[in-house]
Amino acid sequence: MDERIRKSISRGAWWGYLAVVILVLIPYLGVSKHFINLLTLTAILGIAVLGMDLLMGFTGLLSLGQAGFMAIGAYTSGILAVRYELPPLYGILVAQALTVVISLMIGKAVLRLKGYHLAIATLAFSVIMEQLLINSRELTGGPSGLAGVPFFSVGGLSVPTGLPLYYLTIGLVLIIILLFRNLTSVRVGRAWLAISGDETAAAMLGVNTSNYKLLAFVFAACLAALSGSLYVHYMRFISPDMVGMQASINITVMTALGGQGTLWGPLLGVGLLTFLPDFVSFTQQFQLIINGLVLFVTIVFFPKGISGLFTYVYQWIIQRIFRLQRYPEGGPIDNGASHSVHK
Amino acid sequence: MEQAILSINEVSKRFGGLPAVDKVSLRVRKGQIKALVGPNGAGKTTLFNLITGTYPANEGRIEFAGKDITGHQPHMVNSYGLARTFQILRLFDKLTALDNVKIGCHRWTQTGPLGGFFLTPKVRREEDLVREKALECLEMVGLTKVAGQLAGNLPLGQRKLLEVARALASQPRLLLLDEPAAGLNDSETNEFLGRIRKIRDTGVTVLLIEHNMNLVMRLSDEVAVLNYGKKIADGRPEDIQNNPEVISAYLGTRGLERAEH
Numbered sequence: 001m002d003e004r005i006r007k008s009i010s011r012g013a014w015w016g017y018l019a020v021v022i023l024v025l026i027p028y029l030g031v032s033k034h035f036i037n038l039l040t041l042t043a044i045l046g047i048a049v050l051g052m053d054l055l056m057g058f059t060g061l062l063s064l065g066q067a068g069f070m071a072i073g074a075y076t077s078g079i080l081a082v083r084y085e086l087p088p089l090y091g092i093l094v095a096q097a098l099t100v101v102i103s104l105m106i107g108k109a110v111l112r113l114k115g116y117h118l119a120i121a122t123l124a125f126s127v128i129m130e131q132l133l134i135n136s137r138e139l140t141g142g143p144s145g146l147a148g149v150p151f152f153s154v155g156g157l158s159v160p161t162g163l164p165l166y167y168l169t170i171g172l173v174l175i176i177i178l179l180f181r182n183l184t185s186v187r188v189g190r191a192w193l194a195i196s197g198d199e200t201a202a203a204m205l206g207v208n209t210s211n212y213k214l215l216a217f218v219f220a221a222c223l224a225a226l227s228g229s230l231y232v233h234y235m236r237f238i239s240p241d242m243v244g245m246q247a248s249i250n251i252t253v254m255t256a257l258g259g260q261g262t263l264w265g266p267l268l269g270v271g272l273l274t275f276l277p278d279f280v281s282f283t284q285q286f287q288l289i290i291n292g293l294v295l296f297v298t299i300v301f302f303p304k305g306i307s308g309l310f311t312y313v314y315q316w317i318i319q320r321i322f323r324l325q326r327y328p329e330g331g332p333i334d335n336g337a338s339h340s341v342h343k
Numbered sequence: 344m345e346q347a348i349l350s351i352n353e354v355s356k357r358f359g360g361l362p363a364v365d366k367v368s369l370r371v372r373k374g375q376i377k378a379l380v381g382p383n384g385a386g387k388t389t390l391f392n393l394i395t396g397t398y399p400a401n402e403g404r405i406e407f408a409g410k411d412i413t414g415h416q417p418h419m420v421n422s423y424g425l426a427r428t429f430q431i432l433r434l435f436d437k438l439t440a441l442d443n444v445k446i447g448c449h450r451w452t453q454t455g456p457l458g459g460f461f462l463t464p465k466v467r468r469e470e471d472l473v474r475e476k477a478l479e480c481l482e483m484v485g486l487t488k489v490a491g492q493l494a495g496n497l498p499l500g501q502r503k504l505l506e507v508a509r510a511l512a513s514q515p516r517l518l519l520l521d522e523p524a525a526g527l528n529d530s531e532t533n534e535f536l537g538r539i540r541k542i543r544d545t546g547v548t549v550l551l552i553e554h555n556m557n558l559v560m561r562l563s564d565e566v567a568v569l570n571y572g573k574k575i576a577d578g579r580p581e582d583i584q585n586n587p588e589v590i591s592a593y594l595g596t597r598g599l600e601r602a603e604h
Contacts (some may be wrong), residue, residue, distance in 0.1 A: 055474055094512055135442065145472055146484045179461075180460075182459060182460055182461065182462045183456060183459040183460050186454050186458075186462070186466060186469075186470055187448075187449065187452050187453075187454040187469075187473075188454065188455065188456055188459045189453075190442065190446045190449070191446070191449060193349060193435065193437075193438060193442070193446070194435060194446045194449075197434075197435030197436065197438065198433045198434075198435060200397070200417070200429075200433060201429065201434070202428070202432035202433070202446070203416070203417035203418045203448050204395060204397075204417045204418075204420075204421055204429075205421060205446055205450070205509065205510075206418050206421035206422055206448055206449045206450035206513055207425070207446075207449050208418045209418065214455065217373070235472075256444045265593055
């Protein structure tokens with residue numbers, strides 16, 4: 001077999017194409033509208049989780065405050081659309097600008113902390129955001145939330161929740177994955193992985209660690225805010241608890257659950273926690289317990305997350321079928337963007 | 344006299360009043376291999392940390408290639424052309440040997456987020472160059488065969504060499520090696536000696552901390568000795584070997600008496 005085909009099979013690149021084809025065709029396979037909506041929600045939350053993966057999976061920074069940035073996105077978009085009747089794209093732009101400024105300030109302050117200290121500081125940010133939203137009633141509608149948010153639209157063309165929004169968000173997620181897959185496969189990604197591996201060594205190799213950490217933090221915040229902007233147009237309603245502390249923790253949990261450092265893995269985590277409550281709807285009141293159990297089982301039995309399990313099974317199968325060595329002759333010298341696979 | 348690439352003037356570092364490095368002055372000349380020896384706790388690694396900016400000196404001045412670098416941060420110090428290895432290895436265990444070395448190429452590459460997003464032709468060219476240079480550095484320490492293996496899975500001897508290769512990848516003018524031969528067996532040590540010489544021959548100045556006196560004597564052009572944070576001797580290896588203060592620091596005063604007999 002041609003060497004390049006061998007490599008691409010063993011690296012699982014075809015899975016990517018297959019996933020795209022399935023995602024495009026799935027609405028025509030007779031699934032319900034509800035199913036499509038859940039997929040849309042998965043994609044929207046997936047954007048925030050992708051950002052979390054940059055932060056946690058690549059740079060090794062534990063944040064429990066991502067929903068705080070989601071809140072900035074959601075409320076900026078929501079308020080501009082409801083109170084000022086501006087088109088959603090303006091909302092996204094303003095939210096992104098606001099997020100860059102706020103995340104730079106917060107990042108500067110909290111990124112000197114490490115590990116659990118950083119997690120607590122970011123959690124505090126999320127809690128403060130939630131309280132802020134609850135208490136500024138005139139602007140945000142307070143605890144009862146902000147209703148009457150219009151559908152998403154692009155240039156006057158409405159993109160209602162359902163098929164149109166589904167394709168838009170899926171496309172967006174794919175573009176974001178591609179961009180960050182590129183970025184993490186070259187110098188910037190290596191610097192992030194170096195910081196995650198050993199900050200002292202990274203600095204001694206010329207990596208300006210505080211700048212690169214800040215870069216990852218701002219990217220993660222912007223993706224969370226984008227996720228929030230889309231979320232508010234999907235839900236057409238937003239209240240503080242939807243983007244509060246619980247949501248923050250969920251984002252981190254979904255990232256760990258899916259498998260960090262792979263970009264695509266965490267999306268499986270989002271999918272699982274989005275669809276699970278639906279499949280086992282009789283257990284509504286046990287929701288948190290089930291989430292906890294799923295997390296527990298994953299961490300104990302599959303420390304690399306769902307994606308790690310997938311990769312393992314896949315490698316096992318292709319080794320049987322194609323008799324391919326995972327590492328031909330001592331190792332894959334050419335690993336390209338795949339260093340994350342080794343995580 | 345040849346030009347000094349590194350000159351340290353009266354540098355001191357105290358940890359809670361206890362002097363770890365006490366008014367040490369040291370000069371490393373361009374193109375030489377200089378060894379820093381001394382008993383455990385003499386302040387050798389502390390001196391390395393002061394040079395590389397891991398922590399600031401309490402007093403004194405450190406110049407690298409004529410530039411005052413006292414108190415500069417590690418990534419700045421690296422950007423001037425100074426790289427180091429660590430006594431307790433700090434490899435990126437979850438990455439392959441090749442990726443470890445590629446990270447070493449950070450200093451002289453430019454790709455930023457925008458180029459990285461779109462993998463522009465310029466970025467691709469740079470990536471090819473990085474790969475080529477990284478493989479070159481691995482070749483220089485004889486690790487080409489394990490390029491694709493995870494750094495965490497390599498045996499100690501190869502891990503030590505990998506740290507050297509990674510430091511070399513930043514194309515330094517001065518390389519600081521912290522006990523590079525500790526834990527290596529005799530044949531590995533001999534091999535190591537040859538590799539350090541080869542690195543020096545490519546124009547890199549080397550300053551190394553080493554306990555293996557046999558290796559130090561064979562390898563270095565100059566040796567400086569630290570004891571209790573103070574420099575007690577500095578000169579050619581054969582002079583150091585017969586310096587009574589050095590012998591007493593290493594063997595105790597009774598050892599000195601025995602040596603005199």
